[in-house]
Structure formats: C-alpha cells, structure tokens
Amino acid sequence: MLRFANPLLKAIFVIALLNCLYAGAASASTVLEMSFAQVVEHSELVFEGRVQSVEPQILGDGRIYTFVEFEILDVVKGAYTDTQIQLSFLGGELAGKGMFVTDMKIPLVGETGLYFVESLSQAQVNPFVGWSQGHYLIETLPDNSRVVTTVANETVIALDAPTSQAPTTSAMNSFSKGKAKGVLIQQQNQLSALSQALSVEQFKAAVRDVAEQAR
Numbered sequence: 001m002l003r004f005a006n007p008l009l010k011a012i013f014v015i016a017l018l019n020c021l022y023a024g025a026a027s028a029s030t031v032l033e034m035s036f037a038q039v040v041e042h043s044e045l046v047f048e049g050r051v052q053s054v055e056p057q058i059l060g061d062g063r064i065y066t067f068v069e070f071e072i073l074d075v076v077k078g079a080y081t082d083t084q085i086q087l088s089f090l091g092g093e094l095a096g097k098g099m100f101v102t103d104m105k106i107p108l109v110g111e112t113g114l115y116f117v118e119s120l121s122q123a124q125v126n127p128f129v130g131w132s133q134g135h136y137l138i139e140t141l142p143d144n145s146r147v148v149t150t151v152a153n154e155t156v157i158a159l160d161a162p163t164s165q166a167p168t169t170s171a172m173n174s175f176s177k178g179k180a181k182g183v184l185i186q187q188q189n190q191l192s193a194l195s196q197a198l199s200v201e202q203f204k205a206a207v208r209d210v211a212e213q214a215r
Contacts, residue, residue, distance in 0.1 A: 031103065033174045034130045036159055036182035040210040042129050043116040045078035048138070048204070049085070051107045056092030064099040066092035068107050076114070076204045077211045087117065087127040101125060103178075105132055105151045112138045114148065114203065133180040138200055147197035152178055154185040157196040159206045 040046065049070035056066045066089045072082065091101040104126060107113065116134030117127050128134035136156070137149045148156040160182040179185065186196065198206075 031131045031133075031176040033176045034133055034180055036133075036180040037210050037214070039116050039129045039134050039180045040077065040207055041214045042118060043077060043134065044120050045080050045085075045117040046076040046114065046207055046211075047072050047078070047080070047085070047117070048074040048076065048112070048114050048200070050112045051109050052084070054106065054109050056094040058094060058097070063090065064092045064094055064097065065090055066106050070107075070115070073112075074204070076207050078117075078120075080120070085117075087115075088123060089127065090125045103131065105135060107135070112140075114138065114200070114207075130176060130180060132178045133176055133183075136203070146200040148200055148203045150179045150183070150185065154179070155196075156183055156198045156203065157186050158184040158198060159203070160184060 034042075047070075049072050051068060052071050053069040054066060055069075056064055058064055067086055068089065069084060069086050071084055072080070089101075089104060089106045091099045091104055092106070093099075107115075114136040116129045118124055118129045118134075119127070132151045135151050137151060137153070138146050139149055140146050150156065
C-alpha cells in the first residue's frame with residue numbers, strides 16, 4: 001500500500017495514477033507543479049548517479065514495473081552510504097506486453113544525472129519528486145566541463161529557489177510543464193546556452209543551500 005507523508009505529494013500521485021493506462025494510451029498525465037525548493041525539501045535522497053541496468057518485471061499484481069539500478073557517484077542530500085541503489089517505476093514493456101504511464105521518463109542505461117528521490121522505504125508510481133521535476137541529466141562537453149539539463153535536454157542556466165515555502169492554493173492548482181518552478185532554462189533567443197550553463201557543481205551547491213535553509 002502506498003502512503004504519503006505530505007498532501008502535495010499525495011495529490012501528485014492521485015492525479016497521475018488516474019492517467020495510468022495500458023499500451024496505446026494517448027492522454028497526458030497532470031503532475032502538479034512544485035517549486036525547486038519544494039522538490040529539494042520533499043526529497044529524502046538527492047544523488048548524482050549513473051544508470052547501470054534497466055529491467056522490467058511483471059509482479060504479483062499483474063502490472064509491469066521497471067527496476068533501475070544506479071551507481072551512486074555523490075550524495076547531495078540525505079543519509080545513504082551504499083554505492084548502489086535500485087528504484088522502481090510503474091510501467092514498462094516485457095514479453096510483448098506494455099504498460100505505459102504518460103509523461104513517465106524512465107532513466108536509460110548509461111545516463112548520468114541528478115536524482116531527487118522522495119522515499120527510500122515507500123514505493124511510488126515514479127520515485128522522483130514531482131516526476132521530471134526531480135530528474136536532471138548531466139552532459140559532458142568536449143572540454144570535459146559538465147552541465148545540467150532537464151529530461152527534455154533543455155540547458156539549465158540558473159536556479160531561483162530562495163525559500164522552501166509551503167505551496168499556496170494557486171500552486172496546488174497549477175500543473176507541471178516538465179520542470180520545477182524556479183529552474184531557469186536557456187531560451188531560443190539567447191545566443192549561447194553553454195556560455196550561461198549551470199555547472200554540475202553549482203547545481204549541487206544550490207541543492208545543499210536549499211536543504212540547509214529548510215532545516
């Protein structure tokens with residue numbers, strides 16, 4: 001049984017679950033928008049990691065779950081000492097059968113990223129806080145510098161997360177556009193995304209600052 005300590009995360013789950021359909025689904029899921037500070041605050045674990053394996057399985061309830069194994073490269077927030085972690089995502093494809101959750105972005109083998117995990121003890125449809133709002137990719141440039149992108153490959157240029165205030169009524173009624181509020185990305189009219197890109201270390205420092213402010 002899934003349990004939630006925070007009503008905002010419960011609301012995200014309920015709305016998303018209503019959009020969990022089998023193969024051929026075309027409807028869009030509606031995940032509630034969170035601020036970047038809220039994503040950090042509601043994460044039990046934030047880590048930099050690399051995906052080592054992705055394995056779909058059919059469990060006793062007849063549903064397909066995809067189990068993703070990560071190598072942990074750096075713990076940014078939380079108390080976690082193992083070098084690996086396995087997270088499960090509802091949906092996947094196995095033996096000709098598919099179950100897909102719209103707007104679900106399951107990590108791919110070989111990807112390196114920054115991951116915001118809601119709970120280490122309770123299963124979720126998607127283990128990342130706010131789904132794509134808690135899932136970022138790391139891109140290594142030709143000069144070996146590393147920058148952060150969203151799962152839609154949008155370059156992150158800044159983070160505006162001064163506080164971790166509780167969501168307001170209006171925030172509860174808005175839906176995610178694929179990134180947390182306060183995550184600023186390169187716009188088409190900007191000349192160079194890479195010249196303004198936020199480095200991985202700058203991104204992690206911002207996460208640690210927000211976590212410290214929330215204590």
